[in-house]
Amino acid sequence: MDISRESCQEDELNRLFAGACTAQTEGRFAEAEKGYLLLLQSFPDAPLLHYNLGLVYYSLEDFSKALREFSLAHDLQPDDADMGFNLALCLKKTGDITGAIDVFRQLLVTMPDHTDCWYNLAGCYREIHDDSQAITCYSQALALNANYLPALNNLAYLYHRQGDHEQAAVCYQQLLALRPEDESAKYMLASISGKTLDCAPDVYVRSFFDAYAEGFEQSLVDGLGYDNPRQLYSCFARCQTRKIIYDHGLDLGCGTGLAGVAFQDVLRVLDGVDLSANMLRQAAEKECYSALYQDSICNFLQTATCNYDLFLATDVFIYVGELQQIFSSLASIALPEALFCFSTEYLEGTGYCLRQTGRFAYSSDYIRTTAANTGWTVLAEESTRLRKEREEWLEGRLWILGADSRVI
Numbered sequence: 417m418d419i420s421r422e423s424c425q426e427d428e429l430n431r432l433f434a435g436a437c438t439a440q441t442e443g444r445f446a447e448a449e450k451g452y453l454l455l456l457q458s459f460p461d462a463p464l465l466h467y468n469l470g471l472v473y474y475s476l477e478d479f480s481k482a483l484r485e486f487s488l489a490h491d492l493q494p495d496d497a498d499m500g501f502n503l504a505l506c507l508k509k510t511g512d513i514t515g516a517i518d519v520f521r522q523l524l525v526t527m528p529d530h531t532d533c534w535y536n537l538a539g540c541y542r543e544i545h546d547d548s549q550a551i552t553c554y555s556q557a558l559a560l561n562a563n564y565l566p567a568l569n570n571l572a573y574l575y576h577r578q579g580d581h582e583q584a585a586v587c588y589q590q591l592l593a594l595r596p597e598d599e600s601a602k603y604m605l606a607s608i609s610g611k612t613l614d615c616a617p618d619v620y621v622r623s624f625f626d627a628y629a630e631g632f633e634q635s636l637v638d639g640l641g642y643d644n645p646r647q648l649y650s651c652f653a654r655c656q657t658r659k660i661i662y663d664h665g666l667d668l669g670c671g672t673g674l675a676g677v678a679f680q681d682v683l684r685v686l687d688g689v690d691l692s693a694n695m696l697r698q699a700a701e702k703e704c705y706s707a708l709y710q711d712s713i714c715n716f717l718q719t720a721t722c723n724y725d726l727f728l729a730t731d732v733f734i735y736v737g738e739l740q741q742i743f744s745s746l747a748s749i750a751l752p753e754a755l756f757c758f759s760t761e762y763l764e765g766t767g768y769c770l771r772q773t774g775r776f777a778y779s780s781d782y783i784r785t786t787a788a789n790t791g792w793t794v795l796a797e798e799s800t801r802l803r804k805e806r807e808e809w810l811e812g813r814l815w816i817l818g819a820d821s822r823v824i
Contacts, residue, residue, distance in 0.1 A: 429455070440472055448472050463492035467499050474502070479509040497527055501536075508540055516540050531560045535567050547574050563594060572604070579806065581608045581772060600624070607774040615737035616774075618691055618712050625671070625692035642803040644730045644759050644812075645678035651798050651814040652679075652757050659753065662726040668713050668742075668758075669732030673699035679728060680704040687724075689716045717745035725751040729758035731802065734775035737768065739783075743790035747819060754819040756792060761802065762811045773805070783815060792817040 436451025452469040459465060470485030486503040493499055504519035520537040523530060538553030554571040557564050572587030588605040591598055600620035606613055652658060662683050667675050670688030672695055680686060689709045690696050696708050709716055713736070727746055733739060746756060763769060763777035770776055780797060787794055795816040802812035 429458075437468070440468065440475075443475075445472050445476050461492060463489045463496070463499065466492065467496075467502070470502065470506070474506060474509075479506055482506050483510050495526075497523060497530070501530075501533060504533075505536065508536070508543070513540050513543050529560055531557050531564060534560070535564065538567070538570065542570070542574070547578060550574055565591065565594060568594075569601075572601070576604060576608070576774065584608060604774050607770050608772055610772070611770070613737060613770050616735040616776075621735050622691040625690075626694045630694070642731075644800075644802055645675040647800050648675070648728070648730055648757055648759055648814050649678040651796055652755070652816060655755070655795055655816050657753075657795065657818070658755060659725075662755075663751070664722060664724045665726040665728060666722075666724045667705070668727065668729040669735075670699050670705070670708070670728075671695045671731075673702035673704060675728045675730040676704040677702055679726070683726060687722070689713060714741060714745070717742065717749065720745075720749050723749050723751045725754040727754065727756040727758075729756075731759055733758065733778065734761055737770065737776050739768075739778075739786050740790065743786055743792060747791035750819040752820065755795070756815075756817040756819070758815050758817075759800070759802065760813050760815065762799070762813050778813075780813065783813070787817050792819060 432451055432455060436448045436455070439445070439451065440448035449469065449472050452465050452472065456462070456465050456469070466485045467489035470482045470489060473479070473482035473485060483503075483506045486499065486506050489499045490496070490503045500519055500523050504516045504523070507513075507516035507519060517537065517540045520533050520540065523533050524537070527533065534553050534557040538550045538557065541547070541550035541553060551571060551574050554567045554574070557567040558571065561567075568587055568591055572584050572591060575581075575584035575587060585605060585608050588601045588608070591601040592605070595601070599617040600623060603613065603617055603620050660682070663685065665679065665683040665686040667673075667679075667686060667688040670676060670690050671692075673688065676686055676688060676699065685706045686704060687707045687709065688696070688699055688705045689711050690699070691710065691712055693710055696710055699705060699708055713732070727750070736742065743756075750756075760783065761771075761775060761777035763779045763782075766779050766781045768776055768778045768782050783797075784794055795818045796814070798814040800812050800814050801809040803810055
């Protein structure tokens, strides 16, 4: 159908535009795309058509095409705040953080009370690890709307990460005043207050990693020097009683799949389990897992129908706490001569504790005692540097346990 200004009546154009808008609203994006592209043949300089088409591509997560359309719309109508705002969002999605910051800043010159703009600008600064600017922007968003829960939550997190526990506690208390059922805020406030808890709530782990899955791996590896999976594999490789190939492995809290990549060559089949759907999507892209399950570790182990001969848990128990149940559950589904490879944050002394960082640390005595009480034998314990925290290396331990009576 070739539409031109001469051959088409106004009502026909309106019908076509309305149909594309309806299709877009109802999620029939291919139909909407077709309608907008058809209209653009006759009206290539119509900013609204480019903008709506950009929204279609954004919904389809085709961010490169969305960026093209938003850029055209913004060039044609630079004073439109919605077009500028979505352009900035798309720039961030495509990795142009500097460009996104520039557009958000331009919008705020004329619209200084744009709360969402301040909030998303803060997210850009977080992306480039400029926490000071991010804190300023989140604070500005909250000055405009004191009940803006996402800004308050992220501000609490940044204060907490910086070690400003007093300001973090204030934010968590404000969160709980607005949302008393917030288990994540309760957990983080408990960690700051020095309270002893047995575990991190599932909702905290799920929401934390769902929110930061995008860019998490790059930030952890490149920004914090994280190399735990490779270190754990090297420890495993030095274990003289290990098998050459394992039949069925289970990666506990598999995250983005870094441990799967490190161990895939010694496994015929590898499954992974994680609470975060967004992390599991990234793990699937590694193409080293036969099956991936969205579940808590404890629930998955209690309902598992398979037996395994290799268990992995890299940087996972920092969000677990008490390990007796997990160790027992693993022993119950372990094949003969199974190995259990994992890492922990190191705690001097005895027992385990929830640190002010919101992570759990474990003493060597606690791991050895728990292993002995649940049918595991310690085959290896090695000191390691887990990752950087405020420019200092965090001390940890690498562990290899065996499911039979072997000794170091």
